[in-house]
Amino acid sequence: MPFMLVTLLTFALLVTLAGFFLSVKPQGRNQNVIYPSARSGRRSIEVATSGTTRSTRAIAQRSALSIPSFGGRVRGRQAGEPVPWTVVVIGLVSIFVLGLFTLNAVFPRNAVFSTVLFANGSQPTPPPDTTTQEHLSGISQSLVRISQLDPAQYNSPQDFNTWAYSACSTASMTEVINAYGHHYRIADVLKVEASLHEITPTLGLVEDVGIQRTAAQFGFKTSWGYKLSLDQIIATANYGTPIIVDFPPQKYAGGHLLVVLGGNSSVVFLADSSLYNRTSLTRAQFLKWWGGFSAILTPN
Numbered sequence: 001m002p003f004m005l006v007t008l009l010t011f012a013l014l015v016t017l018a019g020f021f022l023s024v025k026p027q028g029r030n031q032n033v034i035y036p037s038a039r040s041g042r043r044s045i046e047v048a049t050s051g052t053t054r055s056t057r058a059i060a061q062r063s064a065l066s067i068p069s070f071g072g073r074v075r076g077r078q079a080g081e082p083v084p085w086t087v088v089v090i091g092l093v094s095i096f097v098l099g100l101f102t103l104n105a106v107f108p109r110n111a112v113f114s115t116v117l118f119a120n121g122s123q124p125t126p127p128p129d130t131t132t133q134e135h136l137s138g139i140s141q142s143l144v145r146i147s148q149l150d151p152a153q154y155n156s157p158q159d160f161n162t163w164a165y166s167a168c169s170t171a172s173m174t175e176v177i178n179a180y181g182h183h184y185r186i187a188d189v190l191k192v193e194a195s196l197h198e199i200t201p202t203l204g205l206v207e208d209v210g211i212q213r214t215a216a217q218f219g220f221k222t223s224w225g226y227k228l229s230l231d232q233i234i235a236t237a238n239y240g241t242p243i244i245v246d247f248p249p250q251k252y253a254g255g256h257l258l259v260v261l262g263g264n265s266s267v268v269f270l271a272d273s274s275l276y277n278r279t280s281l282t283r284a285q286f287l288k289w290w291g292g293f294s295a296i297l298t299p300n
Contacts, residue, residue: 139241155187175271
């Protein structure tokens with residue numbers, strides 16, 4: 001930022017000086033002022049003497065301190081006459097301030113003004129909790145995210161085109177089941193889920209119990225419902241048991257299911273199979289989207 005401001009100031013200086021040098025226009029010492037006069041119905045002209053010109057120039061010099069005279073002095077100055085420093089300073093300050101406003105519009109969060117004009121030496125506020133996904137444990141730590149938009153997870157391009165954007169429940173179950181040592185693809189779990197009529201390309205997961213019924217075919221029992229609080233879900237996931245949760249359509253466009261891996265007082269850690277691939281959300285944002293559903297899969 002300091003380098004940018006110095007560059008801006010240098011640019012302002014160069015532009016101002018170049019403008020003054022390029023605007024120099026040689027003028028004669030004596031300027032003839034032409035006054036029209038009417039006499040006997042005919043038009044004639046009278047040429048003012050050089051004395052009139054000297055008188056006019058003297059008056060302009062006496063009024064040099066007036067603001068309107070600045071422009072006149074600059075425009076009417078003779079060749080070689082020095083430029084008033086007041087004009088130079090005003091030009092530099094104007095360009096510099098204009099540059100600050102321009103940078104302030106380009107950079108977010110009023111970066112220029114907060115750094116240059118109103119800096120108070122304050123340091124960024126540290127995060128309230130240092131816990132990260134690196135501190136996860138057990139199965140939560142072993143879980144590997146799967147993309148539901150990965151064509152390799154499907155048996156054919158046709159299956160991919162049919163199911164890719166509605167297989168979030170399938171991807172979530174596949175992630176959890178594989179975390180316990182299995183090596184399934186979405187296609188394997190999808191085949192069972194579809195055969196149970198618990199998923200459609202349009203609706204995705206048809207009903208909550210569909211997770212329990214599908215997971216049972218792979219040797220897992222499911223504890224699901226709407227009774228657990230977010231604190232309970234985070235505590236369970238931090239202990240090592242990942243939990244499938246829902247973002248229903250009325251709260252999240254299109255609806256979505258994903259896996260909670262853990263969290264802390266400010267953040268919820270996730271495995272998100274969607275295009276967004278969210279690894280975390282603030283608690284406030286999670287609660288805004290969460291519908292209250294949770295499903296815990298454990299081996300029989």
